[in-house]
Structures are given as structure tokens and as C-alpha cells.
Amino acid sequence: MSTTGTHASEHAAHGSHGSLRSHLVGYALSVVLTLVSFGAVMGKLLPPSAALAIIVALCVAQLIVQLVFFLHLGPRKGQRGNSAIFACTVFLIAIVVSGSLWVMHNATLNMMPMQSIPAAR
Amino acid sequence: MSTTLKLRADAATTAEGAVIHPHGTHADHDHGHHDEEVQSRLTLGFWLYLMSDCLIFAVLFATFGVLVNNTAGAPSGRELFDLRFVLGETMLLLTSSLTFGVAMLGLDKRGKSGQPGDARHVVRWLVLTFALGAAFVGMEIYEFRELLHEGAGPHRSAYLSAFFMLVGTHGLHVTAGLLWLTVMVHQIQVFGLDGTVRRKLACLSLFWHFLDLVWICVFTIVYLREFL
Numbered sequence: 001m002s003t004t005g006t007h008a009s010e011h012a013a014h015g016s017h018g019s020l021r022s023h024l025v026g027y028a029l030s031v032v033l034t035l036v037s038f039g040a041v042m043g044k045l046l047p048p049s050a051a052l053a054i055i056v057a058l059c060v061a062q063l064i065v066q067l068v069f070f071l072h073l074g075p076r077k078g079q080r081g082n083s084a085i086f087a088c089t090v091f092l093i094a095i096v097v098s099g100s101l102w103v104m105h106n107a108t109l110n111m112m113p114m115q116s117i118p119a120a121r
Numbered sequence: 122m123s124t125t126l127k128l129r130a131d132a133a134t135t136a137e138g139a140v141i142h143p144h145g146t147h148a149d150h151d152h153g154h155h156d157e158e159v160q161s162r163l164t165l166g167f168w169l170y171l172m173s174d175c176l177i178f179a180v181l182f183a184t185f186g187v188l189v190n191n192t193a194g195a196p197s198g199r200e201l202f203d204l205r206f207v208l209g210e211t212m213l214l215l216t217s218s219l220t221f222g223v224a225m226l227g228l229d230k231r232g233k234s235g236q237p238g239d240a241r242h243v244v245r246w247l248v249l250t251f252a253l254g255a256a257f258v259g260m261e262i263y264e265f266r267e268l269l270h271e272g273a274g275p276h277r278s279a280y281l282s283a284f285f286m287l288v289g290t291h292g293l294h295v296t297a298g299l300l301w302l303t304v305m306v307h308q309i310q311v312f313g314l315d316g317t318v319r320r321k322l323a324c325l326s327l328f329w330h331f332l333d334l335v336w337i338c339v340f341t342i343v344y345l346r347e348f349l
Contacts (some may be wrong), residue, residue, distance in 0.1 A: 017323075017326075019226070023226070027222075031215065037341065038211075038345070041204065042348070048349070052346065056341065059337055059338060059342075063338070066218070066333060067334070070218055070222060070333070077158060078160070078161050079161065081161055082165075085169065086172065089172040089175050093179040097182055097183045100183035100184070101183065101186050104187040
């Protein structure tokens with residue numbers, strides 16, 4: 001089989017739903033990332049100061065893997081629309097989540113300690 | 122509006138299923154990209170719905186993050202959760218994402234009769250996806266029952282309320298996905314793999330993969346974080 005032939009058949013198999021290989025690669029990467037996060041936490045291998053940052057980084061890595069391999073997001077022409085809408089949503093999510101956490105954290109810090117009110121009288 | 126959508130759906134079928142391509146090899150080279158474009162236009166509305174669903178989960182995650190320390194004397198997650206159990210749930214959902222992907226590949230195949238799409242392949246893998254999804258929901262129901270049995274129900278503390286709300290909403294989504302799966306298997310058997318069925322399958326596939334994405338955040342933030 002000539003090189004062009006392989007190329008063409010690869011394209012044909014790579015329809016709108018991805019190819020078997022891309023699904024398997026996405027699955028393998030996801031399994032590895034999942035096992036690394038669980039293994040690191042269950043084996044207590046993480047330095048306490050950076051533990052949260054590391055598992056969140058692994059989480060984000062797996063989200064990207066699945067977005068690319070399963071949901072077919074990316075910069076190519078047919079994917080651009082969905083990718084742009086998704087980017088806007090991520091922006092909104094960041095505002096909602098970080099805003100809530102920040103505001104409520106400040107509220108907790110500045111709240112009058114309830115137990116000490118009767119004691120102060 | 123609906124006529125346009127219908128026309129586009131038909132156009133998609135022809136593009137995917139044409140035995141003799143009108144533009145010959147030239148267009149064949151661009152086949153994948155063209156399909157992808159048509160596909161993303163067909164599922165644009167559903168994608169927008171998924172993004173709003175994303176915001177629902179974002180709000181639930183924010184609530185959970187705010188209330189995570191408010192255990193009010195009730196047991197914390199560390200005393201309640203079993204990570205090996207959660208790893209099992211994760212693997213079930215992750216594998217079901219793969220089997221759904223494999224099912225969708227059957228749409229690009231040729232069936233035995235030369236028809237576009239191999240309906241038997243699609244149905245077989247969808248049934249397997251259903252089994253894995255149902256096992257996931259079963260494990261979650263079992264986990265919730267155990268928690269209630271231990272007296273750690275949603276009424277015990279703000280933390281547990283937020284936990285049941287977030288994980289329960291995800292579980293309800295998976296259950297809705299299971300219902301939709303049974304409907305789609307039935308529709309494939311009645312209508313075959315026509316344009317409308319293909320479009321609905323593409324939407325369901327997005328929905329199913331999206332639930333797996335949400336679960337990644339759930340197991341990291343809700344479960345793993347407890348054991349740091």
C-alpha cells in the first residue's frame with residue numbers, strides 16, 4: 001500500500017467521531033492520570049504543602065485529555081466554535097467559583113465570633 | 122427553522138453515508154474536517170445546553186467549597202469515604218466513556234448490507250455502556266445508603282448537605298443518561314441509523330463524556346482532597 005493510500009484511509013476512518021486510536025490513547029492517558037492521583041493520595045506520597053496543587057493539576061490535565069480525545073475540542077476549523085464557547089464557559093466558571101470562595105472566606109474571617117458575644121457582656 | 126435543521130441533518134447523513142462521493146477523491150481527502158464541521162453545527166444547541174449545565178455544577182462546586190469545613194460535629198469525609206470504592210466508581214465511568222466512543226465509531230462503518238453505519242455494532246456497545254453506567258449508579262446508591270445508615274445523611278451538617286447535593290446531582294444526570302440510552306437503543310431498532318438518530322446519538326455522546334468530566338472534578342475535590 002502506498003503512503004497516500006494509508007493517508008486517505010486514515011482520513012476516511014477519522015470521521016466526525018474520532019478514530020479508535022484516538023479514543024484508546026485518551027482512555028489510556030485518563031487511566032494513568034487517575035491511578036497517579038489515587039495512588040499518590042492513598043500512598044501518602046505527596047508533600048503536604050503542595051498536595052492540593054498537585055492533585056488539582058492532575059485533575060486539570062485529565063480534563064484537557066478528555067476534552068481533546070473524547071469531546072474533540074481543538075483549534076481546527078470544525079472544532080473552533082465549540083472550543084470558543086467552552087472557553088467562555090470556563091471564564092464564567094472561574095469567576096463564579098473563585099468569587100464565591102473569596103467572598104465567603106472574607107465573610108468567615110470578618111464575622112463576629114458567636115460564642116464570645118454572651119461572654120463579653 | 123426546523124426545516125433547515127432537518128435539511129442539514131439529511132445533508133449530514135449523505136455526507137457520512139455516500140457510497141459514491143460526488144466530488145471524487147479530491148473531496149474525500151477533506152472528508153473528516155467537513156464532517157466535523159457539519160457535526161458541530163448539528164450539535165451546537167446541545168453544546169450550549171451542556172455549557173449551562175456546566176454552570177450548574179460550577180455553582181454546586183462553589184457551594185461545596187464554601188461549606189466544606191462546616192461539619193458541625195458530624196463525621197467528616199475522611200471518616201466516611203473509602204477511596205478504593207471511589208476508584209472503582211471512577212474506572213466504571215471512565216470505561217463507559219470509552220465504550221460510548223467505540224459505539225459512535227460504528228456510525229462511520231459500513232453494515233453487512235452495505236448500508237451506512239453498522240447498527241448492530243452501535244447497539245452492542247451502547248448496551249455495554251449502559252451496563253457500566255448502571256453499575257456506577259448502583260455503587261453510588263449503595264454509598265448513599267451506607268452513609269444514611271451511619272446517620273450521616275444530608276440533614277447532619279452543611280458539609281453533608283453540600284456533598285449530597287453535588288454528588289446526587291451528578292448521579293441524577295447519569296441516571297438521565299441511562300434513560301436516554303435505552304430510548305436511543307429502541308430508536309435505532311425502529312428507525313435504523315437515519316439522520317435524526319445520528320444527531321441524537323451525537324448529542325448523547327457529548328452528554329455522556331461531559332458527565333465523565335464532571336466526575337473527574339468530583340473525585341478530586343470531594344474525595345481525594347479529604348485524604349490529603
